[in-house]
Amino acid sequence: MITMDYCKPRTVDEALSSFGDDSVYIAGGTDLGVLLAEMLISPVGMIDLCAIDDMKGISRSDEGLTIGACTLISDIAAADDIPDCLSLGAAAIGSPQIRNMATIGGNICNASPCGDTLTPLMVLDAEFELKGAGGRRALAAGDFFRGPKKTALEPGEILTAVRIPAASLEGSITGFRMTGKRNGQVISQVNMAVWAVIIDGKIENIRISAGSVAPVPLRLIRCEKMLQGKTAAEIMKDAFMKNLAAAAEVEITPISDVRAGEDYRRSVSGALLVDIVTDLVSEGVKDED
Ligand SMILES: Cc1cc2nc3c(=O)[nH]c(=O)nc-3n(C[C@H](O)[C@H](O)[C@H](O)COP(=O)(O)OP(=O)(O)OC[C@H]3O[C@@H](n4cnc5c(N)ncnc54)[C@H](O)[C@@H]3O)c2cc1C
Structure with a gap:
């Protein structure tokens, strides 16, 4: 049996300060759960990001679209005010049960070459907002993926949101x-x-x-x-x-x-x-x- 500490912070800063050696972040757990069940990882601490309200939801402004990293894949699949390629990519993921648990942030950070929201985010010129111990930074989708299951995330860094610029939304x-x-x-x-x-x-x-x-x-x-x-x-x-x-x-x-x-x-x-x-x-x- 695996034993570990589990916490469910309410803010990004709380999550960052909870992160230690051998901790993992979990969102929907649909990728991480497979690794845990097969005992391919044995973290000491698990930090659940799903109670962080600032990391949820889809909003529009003059600058474009912001999607919180913990927004459910099912919400993205059902949204009618986002580009078709992204809602279709989200709708292609798993089953209704998986889509109701899985998050867009998990799909991105899992960095599987077959992740179904990744190609839409690439063509939409999406930018990923990251927050870590060293502060905030933004990275283009094209610079984030480094290999199968490899990303540009620094240890402990959190993907907080996905931004799609207005230039990718209008007239396309x-x-x-x-x-x-x-x-x-x-x-x-x-x-x-x-x-x-x-x-x-x-x-x-x-x-x-x-x-x-x-x-x-x-x-x-x-x-x-x-x-x-x-x-x-x-x-x-x-x-x-x-x-x-x-x-x-x-x-x-x-x-x-x-x-x-x-x-x-x-x-x-x-x-x-x-x-x-x-x-x-x-x-x-x-x-x-
Ligand atoms: C039966 C089944 C079918 C599936 N079908 C598909 C499919 O058709 N297409 C597809 O693309 N995927 C599929 N998946 C994979 C999975 O459902 C998706 O990749 C999903 O979006 C992962 O999201 P999650 O919230 O569950 O991630 P989790 O499992 O919680 O996390 C995945 C990884 O990302 C990290 N992470 C999560 N959120 C953050 C964050 N905000 N900041 C930093 N790190 C973070 C975690 O530490 C972990 O390493 C399937 C999985 C299953 C079990």
Whole structure:
């Protein structure tokens, strides 16, 4: 049997001061609980972040959107005032039971390459607000993920909130797709998010991120460059789409594992990108009519 100290602070500062050697933070516990059950970790202290009200909820201001790190995945999936790619990514996580316990902060800090909110946050240019013994700092999503289950968090540091800048919210459309071995309660073999600004039928700006295809969620910069400045008519040509899919397949660095083979991940990445781009371009052109 494992014995440990457990505390449930009400403020971030209280949580920080409770953190000691061999402590862990817990939010929904849906990742941490697996490690504990399998005795892969044996912390001496567990600090539950879920009673910290300042770390919960979704709010909007002129600067953009702020999502507290302890906001439930189910609340993000159900929110209608956040970009589609993020609510769809959240809705793709686990089952209703998992989504009702899991938090966005846990999904981020767990840093699994297949985490379903990570690619949406990458394309939304999200910034993570961190607080530790040394004070507050903010880090871009792209600088936070350092490898499978590895992040830029310093020991004891807490992710307090996720910020999505207003520039990522206004006048843009987004999409998210994933593939898994079945439709529900399944970890992504590949997931992909796209953010785009389409004006007069032309892609003015685009960001693409693929997950479960590299040690960290990847930006597909080469594919973005292929699409940037292109018109819907140019994009919708078969030859262009074939080249786009081929570019996605070589831009990623997947491995084979229990969920999918490397070759499958490559070909499905190309197909997902073509699907999302087709949807967004059609939607972007329709919105302008
Ligand atoms: C059956 C099942 C199905 C699942 N399906 C999916 C899926 O389809 N897609 C997917 O992406 N994930 C899936 N997961 C994984 C998991 O549910 C998510 O990653 C979830 O978002 C984790 O959130 P949590 O609050 O439960 O994190 P926890 O388990 O509480 O914490 C995870 C890690 O993050 C750290 N942490 C948590 N919050 C903070 C914070 N604010 N600051 C600093 N560190 C923090 C913890 O110390 C721990 O190391 C599944 C898990 C299970 C058990």
